[in-house]
Amino acid sequence: MKTSERGVGASIPRFEDDRYLEGRGRFVGDIRMPNMLEVAFLRSPLAHAEILGVSKPEGAAHQVFTAADLEGVQGIRADSGLPGFRSSVQPILAVDRIRHVNEPIAACVAANRAQAEDLADLTQLEAKPLPAVHDMLKARDKDAPLLHPDWEENAFLESGFEQGIEAAIEKATVTVRRQYRTARQCMSPMEGRGVVAYFDDQADQLVIITSTQMPHIVRNGLAECLGLDQARIRVIAPDVGGGFGYKGILLAEEVVLGWLAMRLRRPMRWIEDRREQLAGNANCREHWYDITGYASADGKLLGVDCEAIVDSGAYSAYPFSACLEAAQVASILPGPYVMEGYRCRTWSVATNKPAILPYRGVARTGVCFAMELVMDDLARELGIEPAEFRRRNLAPAEQMPFVNITGKIFDSGDYVEALDRAVKALDLPALRARQEKGEPDGRLLGVGLSIFCEQGAHGTSVYSGWGIPMVPGYEQATARMTPDGGLELRVGVQSHGQSLETTLAQVANEVLGVEPGKVRLVHGDTALTPYSTGTWGSRCMVMAGGAVAMACEELAERVKAIAAKLLQAEPGQINLADGEARGPSGSVSLSRIGAVWYHAPQDLPDGVDAGGLEATKGYKTVRDTGTFSYACHSALVLVDPETGEVEIERYGIVEDGGVLVNPMVVDGQVWGGAVQGIGTALYEEMPYDSEGQPLATTLADYMLPGAAESPSIAIDHMETPSPISRFGQKGIGESGAIGPPAAIGNAVNDALRGFGARIGQVPITPERVLAALAAGGSQ
Amino acid sequence: MKPGRFDLVLAGSCGEAVSLLGGREEAKPVAGSQSLGPMLNLRLARPAVLVDLSTCAELRGVTEEADSVLYGAALTHAEFEDGGLVDATPGWLPQIARRIAYRAVRNRGTVGGSLAHADPAADWVVTLRALGASVLLAGPEGERELALDAFFTGALATALKPGEIIRAVRVPRRGASARWGYWKFCRKLGEFAKASAAVLADPGRGEFAVVAGAIERAPVALPEAQALIEGRADPRVVVEEALPFLPPERRALQATATARAIAALSEGENE
Amino acid sequence: MTEFTVNGQPVRYNGEGRTHLADFLREEMGLTATHIGCEQGVCGACTLVKDGKPVRSCITYAAACEGAKIRTLEDYRDDVLMARIRAAFKEHHGLQCGFCTPGMLATAYDIATRLPEADEARIREELAGNLCRCTGYMGIVAAIKAVLAEGPHVAPEPAAREAVIASARFGAAEAPEVVAEAAAAPVVAERPALLTDGHRLERVARIELPAERVWAVLSDIRQVAACMPGASVEAVKGERVTGAMAAKIGPITARFGGTAFVTYEPAEMRGTVAGQGGDGSSRSTARGEVHFALAPSGDAGCELTCEILYKLSGPLAQVGRPAIVAGVVDRLLADFTANVEAAARGEAPTASAPPGFARLILAALRNMVGRST
Known part of the structure; x- marks a missing residue:
């Protein structure tokens, strides 16, 4: 849906690219300041322990800081308002108890990082190891050691949903019950976290430059922890090397660096290294499901009954809290399917692992894996093609907006069409024939599908329900025309790969006709941008895009009023396009209009809006329950029964992201997400031993998919506009990462079917495939 | 992470390298530093002196x-x-x-x-x-x-x-009649092999070898190499007997590696 | 003093041996196009060109760059081939956050000049050493394909350079010496609970000596220690033994100091050593147990069964090739049983200290230490 050459719908190249391609990006690690000191942390080698003492190195005690030094600093608290939520306080530096490996214990300050690490080596921790909770399935056992002594059990929250399940069970003729598990992962953006902190005496502000997705939220949290007025803190996100949720958090390190900068009155820098990240921050995705699907003999899905556990780690991370993921499981599991009955109970359990953070797709990746694998097994029980079983049970297009059993409002789309396109592209009959024939090299061919939705840009009504420290409201943007007719946009979200410097300029072009190359996006700085909860939840293009459109529309009215005077026409007769205002007879450039407001106010019309060529507007979608993009993923795999290796021969995606503001950028988001999903499906896992020790702390052990492991991915776009967003666009940033474990899992199970073997756990490692084959063969 | 402190000295010749090392445990020779480097950066290896041979x-x-x-x-x-x-x-x-x-x-x-x-x-x-x-x-x-x-x-x-x-x-040296097969199993291209096997058949010199690698021990030359190569011995049986310390699933993978390296040999192809 | 050139400019490096090239370029020369992604030699973000070839600057030490010509991404301003690659990356959306991009460009440039015929599969193979978390590699592969399609390309000669402004001396100021030893890892000297999991290895050795003679060795903790390569005993106080276990695995050396508790059941000719210790330099700890049992077997012979259970924690446990450690511990066990036999015969221990992965060995050793002390 291309509406102009450079506006919404155009695949224009990115304005971000040149600085990165020339190595001129400015990431936090690139920042050096005069007199800057570097920080390294002494971190816990143990997962659960009582601290008996920390000894600072002789002669360098003034360079080492522990919890005892942090007078007046509060721990991090992120409570949910949901009933029964158990509260935790994450210490800035460990106080008397260590609750996961690599928890920071002491900050060591030196002239450079190597010397700071030398100091950390010399700082002595005396600690008494305690039994660790390493397995979420045992966390609530009666004899499990308690992480937080005042709790009755290691659970942040129990939540659930139930409607009509008993009746569905009664009616069912086919029942399938399965257990599924997803591994703990580390999101692993290529750039880790990092903080530079200094005190700006002139502004009387603590300045925190941090690799974050949400500078305003970080400021909220820092003010609480440091006891400072918010106006005395400025948070800046410079170039950020990938986020995916990893940087949607208030860091203990941000608090420490801020405190040190004020205490020592020198700039401080801490750059997370990969070992710190892998050993201390594998913080997402770990789910367990016990799920039962019920169907009628004629292939109707009647109901789903599920118990789910989410390993939420040791603390409730700010701002998303330990409740979000598990509670989300219960609310989103039914997805786009029609069903009569549904029940789900979930537990957010506490373990001696890092606090869970929402990773791209959040709970959806696990939920999709559980739901879509059960759908396949139900279809097999019924003796019909999995695609056909889905077709019979997906919400039909004519029911849009469809309200599913948990009350989710699917705004628009045709899920059956997406499925049909995927099946057609696969040429399923040919594949079944090939499967029948067998592969010449003895490998096993399998085909799998997954279909799911992605709720994006959901707002107040959804988040106020969670009761967490962060509830998004109106999203604001400021648009300011410069005297030469260019445009500055200011938004509170942060762009770190999402291409907002380009796509928001396209929105401005769409509304104002300004050349996108003349638009500058100011983002990632609490001092320069309107408040925003930041970049998360696939919300930027809908929310910030909507806000920019609103601000530009306001500006357009004012521009037209000035143009009308200059063109001797009525404002209603003026159109804005191609950098000029066009009237019935003649046109005037935006630069001329800018010049009039700023340099020649004597030429302004009477009664001109005194706000001038600068406007801040707030935006919400028509309904704040979110846009629902959706996709059907298809995977064709070859499984080597002798090695257990899974090769993806083909991977296809039919995607409906509504109106695509920049299709090239959307493709990039979907591709990148899909390869992350392939990592979840086949490669990425942080195993923990029984003492809570993480066992994959280098990138040689924690395997991220490389170019050779990644397939060429075909994307087929449907573009059903969302009725609730400004241009019909939908949030789409997370979608790619949701579908692959389910599609690949179903494909592997399809391949293993003849052996009576089945996979129920990701990543699908060679060892797990071989174990499944061995178990299947023995049945 | 940054390494602990060490001195790095360049050796101009073999003799100089040996004298710089001085027979000390805490001095280590290094050339490309591609294996040692990560261990240094992780502070797992902490030599006092590195003697660099790469420009020798x-x-x-x-x-x-x-x-x-x-x-x-x-x-x-x-x-x-x-x-x-x-x-x-x-x-x-x-x-x-x-x-x-x-x-x-x-x-x-x-x-x-x-x-x-x-x-x-x-x-x-x-x-x-x-x-x-x-x-x-x-x-x-x-x-x-x-x-x-x-x-x-x-x-x-x-x-x-x-x-x-x-x-x-x-x-x-190996002549034109010699054949070669090598097969390794890696979860990811470029990463550490989980199993590997190398096969040499050099009838001209009467040399036959089937070597098991990536077994987390020193490589082991399997017995009955010629019989394996000529298809008269079963890799599963030979691996089972020669590598008893491998866990069963790992042993099966090693047998597969062996069979595939041998197959690569007869086809004259190497993966 | 090491002399080399960076982007054509001569530099003299006189800093610490441990400073890697990426840190030198970024922190001392201000050349921040070279990014640091893992410092483990895996991710490829720090890839730059040394003597015409892409290398990892995080595991290349500045002091080892004598005579080298280093080129960073900052140096390609007038390079027509790099300009073409950049344009292709932009056209095909080969970057998002931009963090892996400098390393990707170094590799792409190498592919364009070295492998003009590369197809998509080969391009993907060549990119294996550069991780990207944003693009799914689609745009990167497409960009390189497009550049190759216009080839073959020859790397242009770097543009003529300005006269060097100064032979500046770059290098860190002398850092203060840190003389103290690394702190010991956290350990509490209490009797540890028996391990319920962990790694377990067992070895049974037939010894052609009467069981009583072998038991005479095993029931003397100091003799047991002497049989364990790397073990040393500081003190024996009742059933409590303090000492250390030193081990060397490849380039890693560790010394686990700690305490062990020894229990004997003489009637059964069985014993157990359970201990724990810490290695300061790796901040790792190990817990372990050795269970040994003697049984007469045949005429004048006996069977020695040794079982080791061990468990590591801390950084040594967290880098994963546990099977290597198991192999090392297994060898240790073999040496130990051989030495026990030799000692029972009145001979000196013969087996040398095992090589292998230090961590696990250490754990095992530490168990042994406890016992031997």
Whole structure:
């Protein structure tokens, strides 16, 4: 849906690219300041322990800081308002108890990082190891050691949903019950976290430059922890090397660096290294499901009954809290399917692992894996093609907006069409024939599908329900025309790969006709941008895009009023396009209009809006329950029964992201997400031993998919506009990462079917495939 | 992470390297630093002194001998890969080299460094063992030559004495009638192999070898090599008997690696 | 003093041996196009060109760059091939956050000049050493394909350079010496609970000596220690033994100091050593147990069964090739049983200290230490 050459719908190249391609990006690690000191942390080698003492190195005690030094600093608290939520306080530096490996214990300050690490080596921790909770399935056992002594059990929250399940069970003729598990992962953006902190005496502000997705939220949290007025803190996100949720958090390190900068009155820098990240921050995705699907003999899905556990780690991370993921499981599991009955109970359990953070797709990746694998097994029980079983049970297009059993409002789309396109592209009959024939090299061919939705840009009504420290409201943007007719946009979200410097300029072009190359996006700085909860939840293009459109529309009215005077026409007769205002007879450039407001106010019309060529507007979608993009993923795999290796021969995606503001950028988001999903499906896992020790702390052990492991991915776009967003666009940033474990899992199970073997756990490692084959063969 | 403190000194010659090392445990020779580097950065390895051999000209030559070729220990994997060196084999060495880690690593990593590090999953460790290579060592007590089966004493363990370095690798020449197979299983391209097998059939010299690699021990030459190659022995049975310490699932993978390396041999193809 | 050139400019490096090239370029020369992604030699973000070839600058030490010509991404301003690659990356959306991009460009440039015929599969193979978390590699592969399609390309000669402004001396100021030893890892000297999991290895050795003679060795903790390569005993106080276990695995050396508790059941000719210790330099700890049992077997012979259970924590446990450690511990066990036999015969221990992965060995050793002390 291309509406102009450079506006919404155009695949224009990115304005971000040149600085990165020339190595001129400015990431936090690139920042050096005069007199800057570097920080390294002494971190816990143990997962659960009582601290008996920390000894600072002789002669360098003034360079080492522990919890005892942090007078007046509060721990991090992120409570949910949901009933029964158990509260935790994450210490800035460990106080008397260590609750996961690599928890920071002491900050060591030196002239450079190597010397700071030398100091950390010399700082002595005396600690008494305690039994660790390493397995979420045992966390609530009666004899499990308690992480937080005042709790009755290691659970942040129990939540659930139930409607009509008993009746569905009664009616069912086919029942399938399965257990599924997803591994703990580390999101692993290529750039880790990092903080530079200094005190700006002139502004009387603590300045925190941090690799974050949400500078305003970080400021909220820092003010609480440091006891400072918010106006005395400025948070800046410079170039950020990938986020995916990893940087949607208030860091203990941000608090420490801020405190040190004020205490020592020198700039401080801490750059997370990969070992710190892998050993201390594998913080997402770990789910367990016990799920039962019920169907009628004629292939109707009647109901789903599920118990789910989410390993939420040791603390409730700010701002998303330990409740979000598990509670989300219960609310989103039914997805786009029609069903009569549904029940789900979930537990957010506490373990001696890092606090869970929402990773791209959040709970959806696990939920999709559980739901879509059960759908396949139900279809097999019924003796019909999995695609056909889905077709019979997906919400039909004519029911849009469809309200599913948990009350989710699917705004628009045709899920059956997406499925049909995927099946057609696969040429399923040919594949079944090939499967029948067998592969010449003895490998096993399998085909799998997954279909799911992605709720994006959901707002107040959804988040106020969670009761967490962060509830998004109106999203604001400021648009300011410069005297030469260019445009500055200011938004509170942060762009770190999402291409907002380009796509928001396209929105401005769409509304104002300004050349996108003349638009500058100011983002990632609490001092320069309107408040925003930041970049998360696939919300930027809908929310910030909507806000920019609103601000530009306001500006357009004012521009037209000035143009009308200059063109001797009525404002209603003026159109804005191609950098000029066009009237019935003649046109005037935006630069001329800018010049009039700023340099020649004597030429302004009477009664001109005194706000001038600068406007801040707030935006919400028509309904704040979110846009629902959706996709059907298809995977064709070859499984080597002798090695257990899974090769993806083909991977296809039919995607409906509504109106695509920049299709090239959307493709990039979907591709990148899909390869992350392939990592979840086949490669990425942080195993923990029984003492809570993480066992994959280098990138040689924690395997991220490389170019050779990644397939060429075909994307087929449907573009059903969302009725609730400004241009019909939908949030789409997370979608790619949701579908692959389910599609690949179903494909592997399809391949293993003849052996009576089945996979129920990701990543699908060679060892797990071989174990499944061995178990299947023995049945 | 940054390494702990160490001194790095450059050796201009083999003799200088040996005298700089001085037979000290805390001094380590290094060439490309592609295996040692990560361990230094993680502060797991903490030598006091590194003696860098990478620019030592006498470790970077190739000497042709009647029956073998002598490769300087500081020749890089990439130099083998690019085919610019005299090849003792009918074109096998570049194929082996190309599959070591990544190109950027191959540009610095050296054949001598790889053998001295003796990672059981390393390509040269298993393939040069199968090719019947030996190493020339220089140390405080002079030079000696060790066949690789005697050189590797375990995982990450060799017969190198403190202060001793690998000067060169001697690879026997293989004629046109010789055949070769190598197969390794990696979860990810460029990562450590989980199982590997190298097979040599050189009827002209009456030499047959089937070597098991990536077994987290020193590579093991399987018995009955010729019978395996000629299909008269079952790799599963031989692996079972020769590698009892492997867990059963790992043993099955090793049998697969063996069978596939042998298959690559008969087809004249290497993965 | 190491001399080399960076982007054509001569530099002299006189800093610490441990400073890697990426840190030198970024922190001392201000050349921040070279990014640091893992410092483990895996991710490829720090890839730059040394003597015409892409290398990892995080595991290349500045002091080892004598005579080298280093080129960073800052140096390609006038390079027509790099300009073409950049344009292709932009056209095909080969970057998002931009963090992996400098390393990707170094590799792409190498592919364009070295492998003009590369197809998609080969391009993907060559990119294996450069991780990207944003693009799914689609745009990167497409960009390189497009550049190759216009080839073959020859790397242009770097543009003529300005006269060097100064032979500046770059290098860190002398850092203060840190002389103290690394702190010991956290350990509490209490009797540890028996391990319920962990790694377990067992070895049974037949010894052609009467069981009583072998038991005479095993029931003397100091003799047991002497049989364990690397073990040393500081003090024996009743059933409590303090000492250390030193081990060397490849380039890693560790010394686990700690305490062990020894219990004997003489009537059964069985014993157990359970201990724990810490290695300061790796901040790792190990717990372990050795269970040994003697049984007469045949005429004048006996069977020695040794079982080791061990468990590591801390950084040594967290880098994963546990099977290597198991191999090392297994060898240790073999040496130990051989030494026990030798000692029972009145001979000196013969087996040398095992090589292998230090961590696990250490754990095992530490168990042994406890016992031997």
